[in-house]
Amino acid sequence: MAISTTPQTSSRVETLRSLIQLLVDTSEAVIKEWEAEEHPEHSDVKGSPTPSLPSHALFEARRIMRGACEMCIDLVEDPRHRIQELAETFSLSQAFDTTLRAGVPDILAETSLTTRGVPAAELSRRTGINEKKLVRIMRLLCSGGMYEEVKDSQFTNTHISGVFVANAPARAIQCIFGTQLHVSAIAHLPVTLLDSKWTNATSATEAAFHKAQGTNKTLWELIDQGDDSDANVVQMREVFAPSMVGQGQMGSPALLADFPWGSLKEATVVDVGGGVGSMCIDLATIFQDLRFVIEDLPATIEKARIVWSTEGTAAIETGRVQLLAHDFFAEQPVKRAEVYFLRCVLHDWPDDDCIKILSRLRDAMGPESRILVADIIVHPPLGSKHLTSAPAPLPANYGRANAFKGMRDIAMLSMYNGIERTPEQLGVIADAARLKIEKIWECRGPFSITELRPL
Numbered sequence: 001m002a003i004s005t006t007p008q009t010s011s012r013v014e015t016l017r018s019l020i021q022l023l024v025d026t027s028e029a030v031i032k033e034w035e036a037e038e039h040p041e042h043s044d045v046k047g048s049p050t051p052s053l054p055s056h057a058l059f060e061a062r063r064i065m066r067g068a069c070e071m072c073i074d075l076v077e078d079p080r081h082r083i084q085e086l087a088e089t090f091s092l093s094q095a096f097d098t099t100l101r102a103g104v105p106d107i108l109a110e111t112s113l114t115t116r117g118v119p120a121a122e123l124s125r126r127t128g129i130n131e132k133k134l135v136r137i138m139r140l141l142c143s144g145g146m147y148e149e150v151k152d153s154q155f156t157n158t159h160i161s162g163v164f165v166a167n168a169p170a171r172a173i174q175c176i177f178g179t180q181l182h183v184s185a186i187a188h189l190p191v192t193l194l195d196s197k198w199t200n201a202t203s204a205t206e207a208a209f210h211k212a213q214g215t216n217k218t219l220w221e222l223i224d225q226g227d228d229s230d231a232n233v234v235q236m237r238e239v240f241a242p243s244m245v246g247q248g249q250m251g252s253p254a255l256l257a258d259f260p261w262g263s264l265k266e267a268t269v270v271d272v273g274g275g276v277g278s279m280c281i282d283l284a285t286i287f288q289d290l291r292f293v294i295e296d297l298p299a300t301i302e303k304a305r306i307v308w309s310t311e312g313t314a315a316i317e318t319g320r321v322q323l324l325a326h327d328f329f330a331e332q333p334v335k336r337a338e339v340y341f342l343r344c345v346l347h348d349w350p351d352d353d354c355i356k357i358l359s360r361l362r363d364a365m366g367p368e369s370r371i372l373v374a375d376i377i378v379h380p381p382l383g384s385k386h387l388t389s390a391p392a393p394l395p396a397n398y399g400r401a402n403a404f405k406g407m408r409d410i411a412m413l414s415m416y417n418g419i420e421r422t423p424e425q426l427g428v429i430a431d432a433a434r435l436k437i438e439k440i441w442e443c444r445g446p447f448s449i450t451e452l453r454p455l
């Protein structure tokens with residue numbers, strides 16, 4: 001028989017009332033922001049420096065609202081229905097992946113200009129997906145807010161699917177999580193964690209990905225030197241670099257606005273494991289005095305040359321941007337740079353490897369050098385002294401507003417035995433590499449910047 005863990009009625013009532021009050025208060029803050037956006041000339045609300053970024057007040061109101069809405073649902077919903085829905089969200093992500101690959105957002109955007117909604121028959125003709133099956137997929141996604149059914153079996157984009165219209169980089173980062181290599185790694189997580197040998201493995205070559213693929217190579221080794229006859233490897237090699245441009249656009253515009261890059265003046269930023277340098281493209285455009293060295297494995301640097309030949313030929317010709325094939329486990333060739341920047345790098349690696357990567361940078365640092373780590377910072381439910389806490393009765397980490405961070409953490413675990421770290425976990429690896437956390441620059445999004453200085 002199931003044990004009842006339902007809280008006391010008086011405590012539930014109090015929690016529900018407090019949550020509703022939070023929703024009332026934050027909706028007023030959101031309305032004020034919307035009105036300010038409409039009439040910027042009459043507003044005392046300070047706008048955002050980057051158009052795609054919310055103001056600080058709107059960002060805060062959104063995350064409180066999201067946490068409070070979901071906590072209300074948890075409180076009032078039948079738990080048997082709630083758990084089934086949560087446990088089966090995999091169907092939602094696969095359904096969305098199907099429509100992205102089929103180009104549904106672009107088709108809806110083209111055709112909805114003239115008609116109100118695209119009939120399923122037309123969508124089926126354009127995508128090649130069986131009409132009746134497509135209607136079921138679209139209806140599930142309508143329940144998730146991704147599309148809208150405006151007439152019987154006629155669909156339009158919403159502002160959510162609208163993000164993907166004519167936006168190849170955004171599609172690329174979403175599609176990465178639907179590739180065979182990713183999906184099979186996550187699907188193998190239960191058998192990996194329940195296997196008495198694999199569960200204790202900490203190496204970057206003994207994760208669920210390796211159990212699924214039967215390989216002892218990291219994804220990076222496969223991308224850099226893997227078998228050209230393996231279609232899954234070839235697909236990943238093609239899509240990974242553009243996906244990182246998409247990751248920048250989707251997850252981290254705040255990294256540009258919420259760290260004082262301008263104060264660095266003519267500093268050299270070494271983008272370690274920088275991919276094609278998508279962060280540097282944005283930084284170089286906004287902060288004209290900064291100089292850049294983008295380092296990555298040879299195959300990725302070759303891709304970077306192609307990207308920079310269209311994005312920044314002049315910067316390459318003048319030497320303001322240098323592209324360098326470099327293995328970050330080897331001695332760092334650029335000494336005493338003002339900034340060593342790592343975006344979405346440490347989360348790919350277990351602690352021992354991160355300590356090696358950071359130690360190579362520590363050896364190269366001068367007295368004015370700093371390391372900036374741009375990764376998702378996991379906020380523990382009981383809070384962290386480094387991070388802003390949510391108002392009660394939300395847990396300190398804003399509850400479900402932070403769920404995405406945990407999902408990415410599990411993706412990193414499945415692929416690499418990697419980890420999205422809490423500030424405290426980052427502090428441990430920093431200490432082992434003779435570094436300390438100077439400051440966490442909390443940014444308006446899932447990613448933040450942690451500044452490390454020599455101990």
Ligand SMILES: C[S@@+](CC[C@H](N)C(=O)[O-])C[C@H]1O[C@@H](n2cnc3c(N)ncnc32)[C@H](O)[C@@H]1O
Pocket residue numbers: 220244245272273274275276277278279295296297300326327328329342343344345348
């Ligand atoms: C998740 S991507 C992040 C790319 C980039 N920092 C960004 O945010 O767009 C991780 C990068 O680390 C690079 N990488 C993996 N192993 C490496 C190594 N041993 N030395 C240098 N780069 C490496 C990969 O090629 C990949 O470009």
